[in-house]
Amino acid sequence: MRNRVKNILSGVLLIILATCLVLWRLDVFALPDIFEGVKIWEMIIAIIMVVIIFHSILDLAFGGIFFPLAILCIIFDDALGITAITPWIVLIAALLLTIAFEKLFPSHWIKRHFKKAVNENINVEFHEDDNRRHHSSGEYVNSSSDDSEYVYHSIRFGSGSKYINSKNLKSVNLDCNFGELSAYLDKAEVPEKQVEINAKVAFGEINIYIPRDWKVINKVAVSMGDCDDRASSIPGVEDGVTCTITGSVSFGDLQIVKV
Numbered sequence: 449m450r451n452r453v454k455n456i457l458s459g460v461l462l463i464i465l466a467t468c469l470v471l472w473r474l475d476v477f478a479l480p481d482i483f484e485g486v487k488i489w490e491m492i493i494a495i496i497m498v499v500i501i502f503h504s505i506l507d508l509a510f511g512g513i514f515f516p517l518a519i520l521c522i523i524f525d526d527a528l529g530i531t532a533i534t535p536w537i538v539l540i541a542a543l544l545l546t547i548a549f550e551k552l553f554p555s556h557w558i559k560r561h562f563k564k565a566v567n568e569n570i571n572v573e574f575h576e577d578d579n580r581r582h583h584s585s586g587e588y589v590n591s592s593s594d595d596s597e598y599v600y601h602s603i604r605f606g607s608g609s610k611y612i613n614s615k616n617l618k619s620v621n622l623d624c625n626f627g628e629l630s631a632y633l634d635k636a637e638v639p640e641k642q643v644e645i646n647a648k649v650a651f652g653e654i655n656i657y658i659p660r661d662w663k664v665i666n667k668v669a670v671s672m673g674d675c676d677d678r679a680s681s682i683p684g685v686e687d688g689v690t691c692t693i694t695g696s697v698s699f700g701d702l703q704i705v706k707v
Contacts (some may be wrong), residue, residue, distance in 0.1 A: 464493045494555055500698060504650070510549040511532050511625055511650040512671070512698040518542035535608045550604050550625060572603045603627045612636045620645045624652040624700070632657045634707050638689045649673065649700035656693070660706045661685040665692045673697035679704045 469491060471477055477666040497516035505511030525534040533541075552578040583668075601623040602609040612620065617636045622645065623628060634657060647654050647668065658664060663684030666677050675697055684690070692702060 457506075458499060458502060462495075462499060464497065465547050469495065480548045485487045486527065488525070494520055494523055496672070499614075502671070503671050504698060505697065507648065507696055508553070509625075509648065509650045509696070509698055510553075511546045514542040514545045514549075514698070515539075515651070546625075547605075577664075601629065601631065616640075617643050621644065622647045622654055622656070622695075624648070624654050625650045626652055628655075630655040630657070630706075634659050641687070641689050643689060643691050645691060645695075647693060647695040647697075647702055649697045649702050651699045653703070654703045655703045655705065657705050657707045658691060659689070662689045662691045662706070664704065665690065666704065667692060668697060668700075668702060669695070670697045671699075673700045674702070676701065676703040679706045682706050 467634055472491075473488065475664060487662055490510065494695070496543075497520050500516045504629065518535075518541065521528065521533075521537045521538045525531045530538075552585070583608070596614060597616050598621075599610070599612050599614060599617065599619070599620045600623075602621075602623040603607070604625045608630075610622070610629065610631045612631065612633050613635045615637045617638050620633070620643070622631055624647075625631070631645075631654070633645075636659075645656065647656065658679055660682065661684055664677075664679040664682075666675070666680045668675050668677075695702075
């Protein structure tokens with residue numbers, strides 16, 4: 449439902465921006481004088497950046513907020529009078545702000561999932577001190593036990609793999625920012641025949657490996673990224689496990705493979 453609402457809001461925003469773009473070119477209205485001389489392709493890129501920022505705000509994906517803002521600053525640097533700090537200073541600032549906010553709010557979406565589980569009176573084990581690791585290289589990892597019913601793995605500025613061996617898997621949450629994450633579910637068991645995987649990628653890559661006999665339903669939203677789905681077209685066994693994959697990809701890649 450949340451993805452549906454987000455897609456509807458994004459569609460309405462795109463329609464409004466496209467209408468404004470056409471009316472602007474037809475001289476129905478004029479932009480403020482400071483934007484005089486802006487090219488049509490710059491306005492198109494700006495519209496794309498606005499939509500990405502909108503999606504990222506809803507998902508609290510900080511990289512998808514600060515980097516598009518930096519690109520907007522680069523496009524309109526003359527109009528804004530900030531040519532002295534474009535492009536490299538604003539790009540570096542966007543990177544530093546992304547790192548800072550990820551450190552200040554490192555597991556907001558995981559905590560929301562945990563809170564939801566508690567509200568539903570589900571017993572979820574969460575050992576923050578045992579599962580959260582900071583490395584001197586700047587890599588950040590937050591992970592649950594591999595055999596939990598509710599599995600999550602979050603990684604920033606690094607790479608890693610998650611081998612899921614749960615005997616009663618119900619959901620998987622994967623989050624990757626500025627890194628690479630591979631998740632293997634070929635050893636997982638799903639007695640209830642329904643499992644949901646939420647994958648969120650921003651400036652990174654997630655690879656998900658799913659048992660060949662599962663049915664896969666792909667509901668991932670992609671913004672300026674790629675979702676290489678090699679699983680949905682392969683039918684699962686009758687009365688087998690149905691795996692619904694949700695989430696978002698912004699400036700990154702998501703690959704779904706059956707093994």
